[in-house]
Amino acid sequence: MEAPRLAQPVLAILFAPLLLGVVNRVKAWVGGRRGPPVLQAYWDLAKLLRKGAVYSRSTTWIFRAGPIVGVCAALVATALLPVGDTPALMGFPGDLILLAYVFGLARFFTVLAALDTGSSFEGMGASREVQFSALAEPALLLALAAVARNTGSTSLTGMMQGISVHAWTTAGPALALVSAALLLVFLAENARIPVDDPATHLELTMIHEVMVLDHGGPDFAFVLYGAALKLWVLGALLVGIAVPVRSGDPWIDAAGFAAGMLALAVVVGAVESSMARLKLLRVPQLLAGAAALSALALILVLR
Amino acid sequence: MNMLMETVVVLLILTNLMLLGTSRLFACIRLVAFQGVVLGCLPVLVHSGHVGARAVGLAVGTILLKGVVFPRLLFRALREANIRREVDPFVGYSVSIFAGILALAVSIWTTRHLTIPGPGVSTLIFPVSLFTILVGLFHIVSRRTAISQVLGYLVLENGIYTFAVVIVGEVPLMVELGVLLDIYVAVFVMGITIYHINREFDHIDADQLDSLKG
Amino acid sequence: MSLFFVGIGVLLVGGLLSAAAGRNGPWSGRLGALGAVVGCGLALAPAVGVLGTGVALESRLPWPMPGGSFRVEIDALSAFFLLPILALSALAAVYGTGYLRPAPRPPGAHWLYYNALVAGMALTVAARNGILFLIAWETMTLASFFLVTYDHQKESVREAGWIYMVATHLGTAFLLALFLLLQKSSGSLDFDRLEPGTHAGLLFVLAVLGFGTKAGFLPLHVWLPEAHPAAPSHVSALMSGVMIKTGIYGLVRILTLLGPPPLWWGWLLVGIGATSGILGVLFALAQHDLKRLLAYHSVENIGIIALGLGLGVLGVASGSHTLAVLGFAGGLLHVANHAAFKGLLFLGAGAVLHATGAREIDHLGGLQKKMPWTAGCFLVGAAAISGLPPLNGFVSEFLIYLGAFRAVSGLGTGVAVPAIAVIGSLALIGGLAAACFSKAYGMVFLGEARSGHAEHAHDPGGAMVAPMLVLAAACAAIGLAGPWVVRAIGPAIAALAGPGDLPETGLLGRVSLGAGAFLALAALLAFLRSRLLAGRRVGAAATWGCGYAAPSPRMQYTASSYAQPLTDLLRLFLRTRKHLRQPGGYFPGPSSLETETPDxxxxxxxxxxxxxxxxxxxxxxxxxxxxxxxxxxxxxxxxxxxxxxxxx
Missing domain, CATH: 1.20.5 (Single alpha-helices involved in coiled-coils or other helix-helix interfaces)
Known part of the structure; x- marks a missing residue:
C-alpha cells in the first residue's frame, strides 16, 4: 500500500479540529470580534482529556459506549474517502453505503446514550436528531447516486476520479444541484445553522448539543473530536465533488483539496453569520428540499 | 449552449416547486417575476448560432413585461388589498410540493410518448414546459386568494410560452405580442377586480364570491 | 431424504404425545418441546447437506389423491428456506418451555399445534405438487390460527384470530385460482411439469396477491399487526421470523416456474417493496405496544426483501447477471437475517412481557440494569434490524444497495429508475427504522423505570436466555462473515439468478474488514479511556436536570413524545387520532392526552x-x-x- 493513500485519514485526524477553529474565526470576524484562536479546539480537547469523569447514576455501559462509537465510526469513514485522484485507504465499490451507515451507527449510539440518562432534554434532542437524519439520509444517497450515474462508478474513489473540470462543463447543472444537496446535508448532519445552532445556550432549542449534556471529561473530548471528524468527512465529500482539481500530481490535488476545505469553512462561517436558525418545523422542508435537489440531479443525468 | 439550456430548465423546475411551497404572496410574485426573466432569455438561447435582432427584441420585451410590469401591478394590488400571506389554501404546502413532483414525473412520462416535431433542443425542455403548465393549473385550482390565481395564470402562460418558443423557433412576433397583450389586459382587469372585491368584502378570497349568487 | 421424513414424524409424534400427556403439565411441555427440537435437528441435516453439496434430494410416495402426488424434493432453494425455519423453530421451542412455565392450563394442545405448524412449514417448502403444497399450506395456517388464539379467553385475541383466519383464506383463494390455472395450461400439478402457458403475467399477479397476503405486502398486511401480538411470544417469533417467509418462498418458487420474467414484474415488486417498507416502518413508529411495533416491522422487512427480489427480477429481465445476483442474494439473505433478528426481538419482547407483564412501551424503562442479558440481546437485534454495520442486517441491505447503485451507474433507464426508487426508499427505511428502534430499545431498557411494572423485573431463566444468545451470536456472525455466508447460499441464489459465479459479493469481505477495523478501534479507545481515567476521580451523580432539582422518572421523554415529530410530519399517511383533555380555568382539573394509530x-x-x-x-x-x-x-x-x- 503506497503512502498517499493514507493522506485522507492522516489529514482528517490532524486537522479536523482546525476546521472548527476556522469556522469560529470567520464568524467572529464577520461579527466584528477577535474571536478565539484558530487552535482553540485543540486546547479544549487537551483540557478535557486531562479531567476526571462524572457519570449519572441512571446510566449504563451504553452511555459510555456512545462517544467511542462516534469517534470510531468517523475514523472508519476517513479510510473510505479519497483526496483528489489518490485512491482511498480502504475504498471498494459500494463503499459509499458503508460510509453512510457507519454514521448511522454512530448516531444510533449517540441517541441511545442520550436516552440512557433519562433526562427529558436529552430525549428531546434525540427525538429531533433521528427525525432530521431520517430525512437527510435519502438526500445523501440519492445525491451520490446521481454522481454514480454521471461517473459510471460505484466507489467513492472512482467517483472522485471521474469528476473533473470536464465533467463540470458537460454536466454542470446536475453537479451543482448535487453540491447544493450535499451542502444542505452537511449542514444538517453536523448540527450547523440553519438546522441547529452550535453556539446556543438554551436546551429547548438544541439538537446535537443537548444530547451530550451529560458527558464530561475524556468522554466529552471524544464527543467533540468525533463531531469534528464528521464535519471533516462530510465536508471532504462535498469538496471532492464541488472542487474538481484533478491534476494527477498528489501534491497539487491535496493543495486543491485543502483550499476547498478552507473555502467550505469560510462558507459555513458566512452562513452562520448571516442566517438565523430555522423554525424546527421548517427543517424537514429544508431536508425534503435537499432530497428534491438530488432527485432533480438524477433526472438530469438519467437521459 | 446546451448547458445554459439545462440551467434554464433547472431554474424553471426549482421556481415552480418553490412557488408551490411558499405561502408569502410577495415571495410568490418575485418567484414568478424571476421565472419571467429566465424565460425571457430563452429566445436568445434557442438559436445557438445566430442571434437575430428579432429574438433579442422578443427577449427584451418579455423580460420587461414579465419581469417588471406584471410584478409591479401585482405588488400594487397586493399592497392595496393589504394582505401578505395565502392563509389556509385548499391544498397544503407539503402536499402541493408532492403533487408538483408527481406532475413532473407525469409530464416526463407523457412527453416520452409524444412525437414532437421541431428541433431537438433539449430533451427536458418539453416535459418542463408541460410541467409548468400543470403547476399553473394546480396553483389556480388549489389557492384561495385571487392574486394567487392570477399568478397561476401567469405561470400557465409561461409554460405555453416555453413550449412555443422552443417548438416554433422563430415565433411570429405579432402573435407572441398578442398573447402577452391578452395576459396584460387580464392582469390589469384582475388587479382592478381584486381591488374592488377587497373594498366590497374586506378580503380577496375568490371562493366566497359565490355569496353573490343571491 | 429419509432423515427429513423422520424429522417430520418426530415432530408430529412429539406433538401428539404432548397432547396425550394431558393434565400432566410439566411432562406435556417437555415432550412437545423435545419433539420439536429433535425433529428440527433431524430434518435440518439433509438441508445443510443439500446446500453443502448442491445435489438435490428427491422422493415420491404413492398417494391416492386425484391430481395429487406425494412428491417431495429438497433443492438448494428449499434447503435455504428450511434452514432458518427449522433452526428458529427449535430455538423458539426451547424458549417456549420457559415462557409457558406459569401456565394457566396444561400446554399439550399448544405443543400439538406448534409442532404441526413447524411440520407444515417444512413440508410447504419441500412439496413439489400443487395439492400437496396447498395441504401443507393449510396445515400451517390452521395450526398457527390455534396458536394465535392460545389466550382465547380474551376478546381481543379472539378477534385477532378471526381477522387472521379471514385474511389468510382470502390469500389461499388466490393461490387456488393460481394452481387451477396452472393445471389447466399444463395438465398436471407436479411442479416440474408446470407450464405457465400464455398468461404468465396473470399468474404472477395471482401469486403476488396470494403469497403476498401471507408475507404481509401492503395493503394485504392487515392481519399481521393483529395476530402477531396476540400469540405467545415464541409463537410470534416463529410466525414473524419464518412463517411469513413461506409467502416469499412461494413467490420465488413460482418465479422459477413462470419462465423468463418481463421488466414490469420487477417494477411491480420494487413498487410493492417500497410501499410496504416505508409505510410499514411508519406505522411501527406510531405504535405504543412493543409487540405490535415489531409486527409492523415485519411488514417493513418484507418490503426490503421485495426490493431485493425486484432488483433481481430486473437483472434477469435486462440480462444483467451481476444485478440479478446482487438483488436475489440481498433478498434471500435478508430472509435469513430477518428470521434471526426478528426472532431475537420477539423473544426479547417476550422476556420483557414475562418479567413485567407490560407490553406498553410507555410503562417500561430502566430494564438495562435489571435484565442485562435480555437487554444486550435486544440491543443486538435492534441494531441489526436498523441495518447497522457490523451486524447481519447491513450485509443484506448492502447487497441490495450495491445492486441498485450498479444499475443506476451502468444500466438503461428502464432499470435505473426502479433502482433509484430502491435507493431512496431503502435510505428512508433505514433512517426511520433506526428512529423506531432507538425508541423501542431506549424507552424500554434505558433511563429509569416509568411505572411499577418495571421495578421488580429480572432476567428470565436459562431456557429463555440461551435461545436469545444463540440468535444474537448468529446476527453478529452473519454480519462479520458475509462473503462466506453468501458463498454458502450460492446454489440457492443461482436457482433464481441463473447459473454462473457470484460477481461482486466478494466485496462483503471489504465490509467485514471495515467492521473489523471499527471493532478494533473501539476496543483501543475503550482501553485508552480506562487508562486515562485510572487514578482520577470518577464520580457518580444524578442526571443533570438543567437546573431543576427534583426530577422524577415520570418526567422522562416517553416513546410517544419521542416519535411525535415524525408522526406529526407524516400524519398524512398515519391518521393518528388524538384524544386531548386540556387543562382549563384557574384551578385546572385532571387533563390527559391519548393517541392511537389504527391501521x-x-x-x-x-x-x-x-x-x-x-x-x-x-x-x-x-x-x-x-x-x-x-x-x-x-x-x-x-x-x-x-x-x-x-x-x-
Whole structure:
C-alpha cells in the first residue's frame, strides 16, 4: 500500500479540529470580534482529556459506549474517502453505503446514550436528531447516486476520479444541484445553522448539543473530536465533488483539496453569520428540499 | 449552449416547486417575476448560432413585461388589498410540493410518448414546459386568494410560452405580442377586480364570491 | 431424504404425545418441546447437506389423491428456506418451555399445534405438487390460527384470530385460482411439469396477491399487526421470523416456474417493496405496544426483501447477471437475517412481557440494569434490524444497495429508475427504522423505570436466555462473515439468478474488514479511556436536570413524545387520532392526552368492503331459517343444479 493513500485519514485526524477553529474565526470576524484562536479546539480537547469523569447514576455501559462509537465510526469513514485522484485507504465499490451507515451507527449510539440518562432534554434532542437524519439520509444517497450515474462508478474513489473540470462543463447543472444537496446535508448532519445552532445556550432549542449534556471529561473530548471528524468527512465529500482539481500530481490535488476545505469553512462561517436558525418545523422542508435537489440531479443525468 | 439550456430548465423546475411551497404572496410574485426573466432569455438561447435582432427584441420585451410590469401591478394590488400571506389554501404546502413532483414525473412520462416535431433542443425542455403548465393549473385550482390565481395564470402562460418558443423557433412576433397583450389586459382587469372585491368584502378570497349568487 | 421424513414424524409424534400427556403439565411441555427440537435437528441435516453439496434430494410416495402426488424434493432453494425455519423453530421451542412455565392450563394442545405448524412449514417448502403444497399450506395456517388464539379467553385475541383466519383464506383463494390455472395450461400439478402457458403475467399477479397476503405486502398486511401480538411470544417469533417467509418462498418458487420474467414484474415488486417498507416502518413508529411495533416491522422487512427480489427480477429481465445476483442474494439473505433478528426481538419482547407483564412501551424503562442479558440481546437485534454495520442486517441491505447503485451507474433507464426508487426508499427505511428502534430499545431498557411494572423485573431463566444468545451470536456472525455466508447460499441464489459465479459479493469481505477495523478501534479507545481515567476521580451523580432539582422518572421523554415529530410530519399517511383533555380555568382539573394509530388500510379499505359484504349478506338472511331439513333441501337443489349444468 503506497503512502498517499493514507493522506485522507492522516489529514482528517490532524486537522479536523482546525476546521472548527476556522469556522469560529470567520464568524467572529464577520461579527466584528477577535474571536478565539484558530487552535482553540485543540486546547479544549487537551483540557478535557486531562479531567476526571462524572457519570449519572441512571446510566449504563451504553452511555459510555456512545462517544467511542462516534469517534470510531468517523475514523472508519476517513479510510473510505479519497483526496483528489489518490485512491482511498480502504475504498471498494459500494463503499459509499458503508460510509453512510457507519454514521448511522454512530448516531444510533449517540441517541441511545442520550436516552440512557433519562433526562427529558436529552430525549428531546434525540427525538429531533433521528427525525432530521431520517430525512437527510435519502438526500445523501440519492445525491451520490446521481454522481454514480454521471461517473459510471460505484466507489467513492472512482467517483472522485471521474469528476473533473470536464465533467463540470458537460454536466454542470446536475453537479451543482448535487453540491447544493450535499451542502444542505452537511449542514444538517453536523448540527450547523440553519438546522441547529452550535453556539446556543438554551436546551429547548438544541439538537446535537443537548444530547451530550451529560458527558464530561475524556468522554466529552471524544464527543467533540468525533463531531469534528464528521464535519471533516462530510465536508471532504462535498469538496471532492464541488472542487474538481484533478491534476494527477498528489501534491497539487491535496493543495486543491485543502483550499476547498478552507473555502467550505469560510462558507459555513458566512452562513452562520448571516442566517438565523430555522423554525424546527421548517427543517424537514429544508431536508425534503435537499432530497428534491438530488432527485432533480438524477433526472438530469438519467437521459 | 446546451448547458445554459439545462440551467434554464433547472431554474424553471426549482421556481415552480418553490412557488408551490411558499405561502408569502410577495415571495410568490418575485418567484414568478424571476421565472419571467429566465424565460425571457430563452429566445436568445434557442438559436445557438445566430442571434437575430428579432429574438433579442422578443427577449427584451418579455423580460420587461414579465419581469417588471406584471410584478409591479401585482405588488400594487397586493399592497392595496393589504394582505401578505395565502392563509389556509385548499391544498397544503407539503402536499402541493408532492403533487408538483408527481406532475413532473407525469409530464416526463407523457412527453416520452409524444412525437414532437421541431428541433431537438433539449430533451427536458418539453416535459418542463408541460410541467409548468400543470403547476399553473394546480396553483389556480388549489389557492384561495385571487392574486394567487392570477399568478397561476401567469405561470400557465409561461409554460405555453416555453413550449412555443422552443417548438416554433422563430415565433411570429405579432402573435407572441398578442398573447402577452391578452395576459396584460387580464392582469390589469384582475388587479382592478381584486381591488374592488377587497373594498366590497374586506378580503380577496375568490371562493366566497359565490355569496353573490343571491 | 429419509432423515427429513423422520424429522417430520418426530415432530408430529412429539406433538401428539404432548397432547396425550394431558393434565400432566410439566411432562406435556417437555415432550412437545423435545419433539420439536429433535425433529428440527433431524430434518435440518439433509438441508445443510443439500446446500453443502448442491445435489438435490428427491422422493415420491404413492398417494391416492386425484391430481395429487406425494412428491417431495429438497433443492438448494428449499434447503435455504428450511434452514432458518427449522433452526428458529427449535430455538423458539426451547424458549417456549420457559415462557409457558406459569401456565394457566396444561400446554399439550399448544405443543400439538406448534409442532404441526413447524411440520407444515417444512413440508410447504419441500412439496413439489400443487395439492400437496396447498395441504401443507393449510396445515400451517390452521395450526398457527390455534396458536394465535392460545389466550382465547380474551376478546381481543379472539378477534385477532378471526381477522387472521379471514385474511389468510382470502390469500389461499388466490393461490387456488393460481394452481387451477396452472393445471389447466399444463395438465398436471407436479411442479416440474408446470407450464405457465400464455398468461404468465396473470399468474404472477395471482401469486403476488396470494403469497403476498401471507408475507404481509401492503395493503394485504392487515392481519399481521393483529395476530402477531396476540400469540405467545415464541409463537410470534416463529410466525414473524419464518412463517411469513413461506409467502416469499412461494413467490420465488413460482418465479422459477413462470419462465423468463418481463421488466414490469420487477417494477411491480420494487413498487410493492417500497410501499410496504416505508409505510410499514411508519406505522411501527406510531405504535405504543412493543409487540405490535415489531409486527409492523415485519411488514417493513418484507418490503426490503421485495426490493431485493425486484432488483433481481430486473437483472434477469435486462440480462444483467451481476444485478440479478446482487438483488436475489440481498433478498434471500435478508430472509435469513430477518428470521434471526426478528426472532431475537420477539423473544426479547417476550422476556420483557414475562418479567413485567407490560407490553406498553410507555410503562417500561430502566430494564438495562435489571435484565442485562435480555437487554444486550435486544440491543443486538435492534441494531441489526436498523441495518447497522457490523451486524447481519447491513450485509443484506448492502447487497441490495450495491445492486441498485450498479444499475443506476451502468444500466438503461428502464432499470435505473426502479433502482433509484430502491435507493431512496431503502435510505428512508433505514433512517426511520433506526428512529423506531432507538425508541423501542431506549424507552424500554434505558433511563429509569416509568411505572411499577418495571421495578421488580429480572432476567428470565436459562431456557429463555440461551435461545436469545444463540440468535444474537448468529446476527453478529452473519454480519462479520458475509462473503462466506453468501458463498454458502450460492446454489440457492443461482436457482433464481441463473447459473454462473457470484460477481461482486466478494466485496462483503471489504465490509467485514471495515467492521473489523471499527471493532478494533473501539476496543483501543475503550482501553485508552480506562487508562486515562485510572487514578482520577470518577464520580457518580444524578442526571443533570438543567437546573431543576427534583426530577422524577415520570418526567422522562416517553416513546410517544419521542416519535411525535415524525408522526406529526407524516400524519398524512398515519391518521393518528388524538384524544386531548386540556387543562382549563384557574384551578385546572385532571387533563390527559391519548393517541392511537389504527391501521389505515384496515380502516379505509377493508372495513368498508366487508361492511358492504355484510350488508349484502344481511339481505340474504331469509335463507337462514334454522331448520335442518330445509338446509338439506338447499344442498340437494344445488347438487341437482350443478348436475344439470354439467350435463347440459
Amino acid at each position: 389505515v388500510c384496515r380502516d379505509r379499505i377493508f372495513e368498508p368492503v366487508f361492511r358492504g359484504f355484510g350488508w349484502v349478506l344481511a339481505r340474504l338472511n331469509w335463507l337462514q331459517v334454522g331448520q335442518v331439513h330445509l338446509y338439506v333441501l338447499y344442498i340437494a337443489l344445488t347438487l341437482l343444479a350443478l348436475l344439470i349444468w354439467r350435463l347440459h
